Amino acid sequence: MAPTSPGVRLLPNALTVLAMCAGLSAVQFILNRQYSAAIAAITIAAVLDSLDGRIARMLDATTKMGAELDSLADAISFGVAPALMLYLWRFGGDRVGWVVALIFVVCMILRLARFNTLLDDTEQPPYAKEFFVGVPAPAGGLLALLPLILTNEFGDHGHWWQSRPAVMAWTIGVAALLISRIPTLAVKSIRVSPRAVAPLLVGVGLLAAAVITYPQITLAAVLALYLGHIPYAVRRKHWLANHPEAWDVPPRERRAIRRAHGSQVRLGLRPPLRRVAGAARRAVMRPMRNGDSTHIALPTDPRPAGARGRNWRRTGLRKHQRPGESKSR
Known part of the structure; x- marks a missing residue:
């Protein structure tokens, strides 16, 4: 691959600077009470933030300076600006509200610092690149503004999401999701x-039309869908952690593995190895055909009786009951 020219390498950093300018412009709009x-x-800053890293990887133009600049821009656009907006909109003059705003900014900065440290972690499993740890900074900054977005769309008519305690609880909840x-x-x-x-292209066109016609309600719907995907992400990561055979395969093979696993669960099938082991032990413990009730002696297990009992339960086998042994536990 030919080396990237200096002008092309400048493009991702230029997008990051534009995102920072959008965040600083949001602060100026907030001071003038122009919340929309x-x-x-802030939404423009989120779009630019999603583009600069992707373009930097495509052009092989990732630099240490770009990573630090991106974190600084995110702290301003998605930490300081949303916290200041919420404070002036609902927490003005309230010391508790200022503390809530500070908590949100601190959690945003901690989230960015953890993200930078995870970039250098080489011991993560292969599937870890498919997930973020916690809610990313752009989504967190916009989620914190969801009560204000709904208020701009439906008016300030005393809805429950507009009350000061509800906004405080929501802001702290989003801050907790960040870290x-x-x-x-x-x-x-x-x-x-x-x-x-x-x-997908048709869907993008419909989304663009919705943004142009109903910008704030469309943004609120997208944020609600993002919150709704979190249980699916938790379930998917848990499934991948338990199925290493699906880590490095194409999506089609991964879906086939998931369907096969779902079929076994619905039919109540057990893994073949466990079933064969249980049949073999029952065959060994079965009395001799000549009428002798003596059991074949098995190797003595050196572990304590309690550990052996737990092993029987963990492997799904039923412990053979010896003659004269009580069934009560």
């Missing part, structure tokens, strides 16, 4: 099959 314009500026270990899907790892390209 501020939300639009949590809950997995969320990474969009960069999603692969689209050739058959789905045309429907």
Whole structure:
């Protein structure tokens, strides 16, 4: 591959600077109480933030300076700007509200610092690249503004999500999601099959039309869908952790493995090895055909009786009951 020219290597950092300018412009809109314009500026910063890293990887133009600049831009656009907006909108003059805003900013910065440290972690399993640890910074900054977005759309008529305690609880909840270990899907790892390209492009066109016609309600719907995907992401990561055979295979083979596993679960089948082991032990413990009731002696297990009992239960076998042994536990 030919080396990337200096001008092309500058493009990802230029997008990061534009995202930072959008975040700083959001602060200016907030000070003028232009909340709709501020939300639009933060949304633009989120779009630019999703593009700069992807373009840097495509052009092989990733640099240490770009990573540090990206974290600084995210801290301003998705930490400081949303916290300041919520404080002026609902927490103005309230010391508790200022503490809540500080908690959100601190959690955002901690989330960015952890993300930078995970980039250098080489001991993660192969499937870890498909997930973020916690809610990423752009999604967290926009999620914190969801009560304000709904208020701009439906008006300030005393709805429950507009009350000060509800906004405080929501902000702290989003801050907890930022620093949590809950997995969320990474969009960069999603692969689209050739058959789905045309429907996906149609969906993008419909989304663009919805954004132009109903911008804030569309943004609120997208944020609600993002929150709804978290249980699926947790389940998917748990499934991948228990199925190493699906780590490095194409999506089609992974879906086949998932369907095969689901069929076994629905039919109540056990793994063949466990079933063969149980049949072999019952055959060994069965009395002799000549009428002798003496059992064949098996090797003595050196473990304590309690550990042996737990092993029987863990492997799914029923312990053979000896003559005269009580059935009560």
